[in-house]
Amino acid sequence: METLNTSRRTFIKTMTLAGGGLMLGFHLPISSKFAEASTKEQAINAFIRIAKDGDIAVMVPSSEMGQGIYTALPMIVAEELEADWTKVRPEMAPLGKEFKNPAFYMQSTGGSTSVKAWWQPLSQAGATAREMLIAAAAKKWGVAATECEAKNGMVLHKGSGKKLGYGDLVESASKLQAPKNPAMKPKDQYRLIGKSVKRLDTPAKVDGSAVFGIDVRVPNMLYGSVKTSPVFGGEVASMNEAAAKALKGVKAVVPVPNGVVVVADSYWRAKKGVDALDIQFKDGKHANLSNESISKSFHQALENKGAIAHAGGDVAANLKVAKKTIEVEYEVPFLAHATMEPQNCTAFVTQDSCEIWSPTQGQDPAAFVISQLTGLPPEKIKINTTFLGGGFGRRFEQDFLIHAVLASKAVGQPVKVVWSREEDTQHDFYRPCSVSKFQIGLGTDGMPVAWNNRIVCPSILTRVLPQYVKNGIDPTSVEGANELPYGIPHQHIDYVMKDTGIPVGFWRSVGSSHNAFYVESAIDEAAHASNQDPYQFRRKLLDSQPRFRTVLDMVAKNSGWGKSLPKGHFQGIALAKSFGSIVGEVAEISITPEGQVQVHRVVCVIDCGSVVNPDTVVAQMESGIVFGLTATLNGTITINKGRVIESNFHDYKMMRMAETPKIDVEIVQNTEAPGGVGEPGTPPVAPAITNAIFAATGYRIRKLPVSIHDLKSA
Amino acid sequence: MITLKINKKVHQVDVEPDTPLLWVLRDTLGMTGTKFGCGINQCGSCTVHFNGLPIRSCSVPVSAAQDAEILTIEGLSPDRTHAVQQAWIEEDVPQCGYCQSGQIMAAAALLSQNPKPTDADIDVAMTNICRCGTYQRIRKAIHRAAELI
Numbered sequence A: 001m002e003t004l005n006t007s008r009r010t011f012i013k014t015m016t017l018a019g020g021g022l023m024l025g026f027h028l029p030i031s032s033k034f035a036e037a038s039t040k041e042q043a044i045n046a047f048i049r050i051a052k053d054g055d056i057a058v059m060v061p062s063s064e065m066g067q068g069i070y071t072a073l074p075m076i077v078a079e080e081l082e083a084d085w086t087k088v089r090p091e092m093a094p095l096g097k098e099f100k101n102p103a104f105y106m107q108s109t110g111g112s113t114s115v116k117a118w119w120q121p122l123s124q125a126g127a128t129a130r131e132m133l134i135a136a137a138a139k140k141w142g143v144a145a146t147e148c149e150a151k152n153g154m155v156l157h158k159g160s161g162k163k164l165g166y167g168d169l170v171e172s173a174s175k176l177q178a179p180k181n182p183a184m185k186p187k188d189q190y191r192l193i194g195k196s197v198k199r200l201d202t203p204a205k206v207d208g209s210a211v212f213g214i215d216v217r218v219p220n221m222l223y224g225s226v227k228t229s230p231v232f233g234g235e236v237a238s239m240n241e242a243a244a245k246a247l248k249g250v251k252a253v254v255p256v257p258n259g260v261v262v263v264a265d266s267y268w269r270a271k272k273g274v275d276a277l278d279i280q281f282k283d284g285k286h287a288n289l290s291n292e293s294i295s296k297s298f299h300q301a302l303e304n305k306g307a308i309a310h311a312g313g314d315v316a317a318n319l320k321v322a323k324k325t326i327e328v329e330y331e332v333p334f335l336a337h338a339t340m341e342p343q344n345c346t347a348f349v350t351q352d353s354c355e356i357w358s359p360t361q362g363q364d365p366a367a368f369v370i371s372q373l374t375g376l377p378p379e380k381i382k383i384n385t386t387f388l389g390g391g392f393g394r395r396f397e398q399d400f401l402i403h404a405v406l407a408s409k410a411v412g413q414p415v416k417v418v419w420s421r422e423e424d425t426q427h428d429f430y431r432p433c434s435v436s437k438f439q440i441g442l443g444t445d446g447m448p449v450a451w452n453n454r455i456v457c458p459s460i461l462t463r464v465l466p467q468y469v470k471n472g473i474d475p476t477s478v479e480g481a482n483e484l485p486y487g488i489p490h491q492h493i494d495y496v497m498k499d500t501g502i503p504v505g506f507w508r509s510v511g512s513s514h515n516a517f518y519v520e521s522a523i524d525e526a527a528h529a530s531n532q533d534p535y536q537f538r539r540k541l542l543d544s545q546p547r548f549r550t551v552l553d554m555v556a557k558n559s560g561w562g563k564s565l566p567k568g569h570f571q572g573i574a575l576a577k578s579f580g581s582i583v584g585e586v587a588e589i590s591i592t593p594e595g596q597v598q599v600h601r602v603v604c605v606i607d608c609g610s611v612v613n614p615d616t617v618v619a620q621m622e623s624g625i626v627f628g629l630t631a632t633l634n635g636t637i638t639i640n641k642g643r644v645i646e647s648n649f650h651d652y653k654m655m656r657m658a659e660t661p662k663i664d665v666e667i668v669q670n671t672e673a674p675g676g677v678g679e680p681g682t683p684p685v686a687p688a689i690t691n692a693i694f695a696a697t698g699y700r701i702r703k704l705p706v707s708i709h710d711l712k713s714a
Numbered sequence B: 001m002i003t004l005k006i007n008k009k010v011h012q013v014d015v016e017p018d019t020p021l022l023w024v025l026r027d028t029l030g031m032t033g034t035k036f037g038c039g040i041n042q043c044g045s046c047t048v049h050f051n052g053l054p055i056r057s058c059s060v061p062v063s064a065a066q067d068a069e070i071l072t073i074e075g076l077s078p079d080r081t082h083a084v085q086q087a088w089i090e091e092d093v094p095q096c097g098y099c100q101s102g103q104i105m106a107a108a109a110l111l112s113q114n115p116k117p118t119d120a121d122i123d124v125a126m127t128n129i130c131r132c133g134t135y136q137r138i139r140k141a142i143h144r145a146a147e148l149i
């Protein structure tokens, strides 16, 4: 192992690249405990390095934010590599063009894409390396490669019984030409993929050694604490810089967009520096915004004509002749991400380089922002991705990185900027608030014939990726509403884009987080309006959708739908496809005499096609459901006078142990193309709960969260 | 200078007495296993043991910790062999993992007072937030740890 100097060796390890000389690779160890434990490794391609002792490092291009990707992607590589799984370890990939997420053409993690986008390239990387290792052994033994096979980290020669470990072969293998079309395994020969495997990151997460962004420590590092304008877009009007600088340990007050970072020799001193500033802001043009004003303008906008997201048949004519028509409006509020780890980033900017240590979902966006701020070309920028203490879409943004880069640039030393929880809650890129209106025409048999749906919602992509907004449609605003699985002959779904001045961003399950609530509530209302069982009603509409119907049938069966329940318990059902996976959920609830909703059980069935690590899929469903329950029952971000009222967990409440229901998950077994799992558990939760509340009380919740409704008198 | 006893070792720290114990652990002593989540005694990410009892170190000034035995996640066991850590590994509890030091310290404190907690006991004792929603597995792992002890 070579190091630049001992003081920085924690972060530096030599990395040999195939075909090239020795290159220095910077990386963060997964665990601070193993910072120094590494042997010289030889890269066989961009994704795989093998050490003499046979240890294998798999470069993982996706950020680990809880979804288990540090295990799932190495499993894919190890399967084709025929690796000994006990010797495989994940390592976060550096910035590099090989590591661009094929789903977005940029290095980033989101949209529940990691497994589906990387399955093929990583299988290929594993298979390529395997064939090179076999070829190296064959050459050494002077036999044909076809007489050799790879198994459990070794190459064996069938005839002679000779064998060599990968560690002994890697050096010569790495000098060989990589095969263009290596043979890949048929799915029925998988021995690792499809089996529940323990997560590789668990050990470091039970002894405190896992390194999150907030845990980064580099030599000569200072700490930054942030204060930005409570009103979005406001500017600093005045502050007492001298008072802050008079405090022990405070080094600098650095201006950043809409606020300042106070830099000190510890976080606590920096934070006290912020408090001492007595900072005042000019509120700017958003000072009159409130939930009421936004909600009113959204409901008014429902009268506007929208851009067409989907149209088929003749909705207007069929609404006229329908036997019965339902007309309903729904609404959801802004929501914050509340990642458990507050936003933070560490940066070290010099004249001719910038290195950052960031819990980021967006390495390419980070590099882009750094070059904008520093003028440095990409090759002078180093990005170390740490563990993320939750992501949920929040860490695709780069606002926290800007703070760290500007602070380091100003003081000429590494600076770790850590946001307070208050700053984090009040300066998010929120799940958009939105409203949705339906006119549903029912035919003589009570089944829907016409479906007219208009969504009013702020656009996320207009700011983030404007090239994906076409003909007035932001696909993330209408996803979950524009491709109904239900066989309804006449449909018209349109979208009115409405900005509010409140920043919006990707929030776990994005548009499906509201559209599944709208669609699955509306279908439920239609079922009740025609006096039909909500499960059977949906089932009838899924004649030509066998995968949806299987999920629906399984979740009905597993939940005991229609069977007798404990006294006072009621069920609600919902079904939604998002990110390539179909999820059905049944919630079982009761309501206390005080009007409190108690959720006893959520039964979930997911069809996500081919599965890499089943236990991770189950874990992601459990996680997505709890996330959805938090939003459904209590989640609101309230805007008043242009600022967010909620500030911390006392008023932005999270589900805790005692309120969490029993969750049962079953995975549909099939070999279809893989779908996502990080997000799809969330969308059906809200309608499953509110449909259950309707079953219990006859009261229909059309505006979230549940907590704003008085269910005592319902 | 303030004298602290953490994981059975004595440390001298030169910080303002009102500095929360959390930031002394993390910044001054470099023990970053204990996490910052809210700073207002709400989330439990910063849970450590104070004379054997679980406390939230973000809300305890370092001056109040002077004569106490403090135990952090780093001191729970040298090699992840504490029953709670073992059970956490068996049940694959962590997702992002950020809350888990605090959850483990809270669970270890619960089990040291109540070796066979019921579900109701767990509901009362385990009030730490997990944004990843690992509660069901935490509950299972606590029952498992109770068997291992």
Ligand code: FES
Binding pocket: B035, B036, B037, B038, B039, B040, B041, B042, B043, B044, B045, B046, B047, B056, B057, B058, B059
């Ligand atoms: S950080 Fe101490 S309770 Fe949240």
Ligand code: FES
Binding pocket: A066, A340, A389, A390, B094, B095, B096, B097, B098, B099, B100, B129, B130, B131, B132, B133, B134
């Ligand atoms: S595991 Fe992520 S917050 Fe608990």
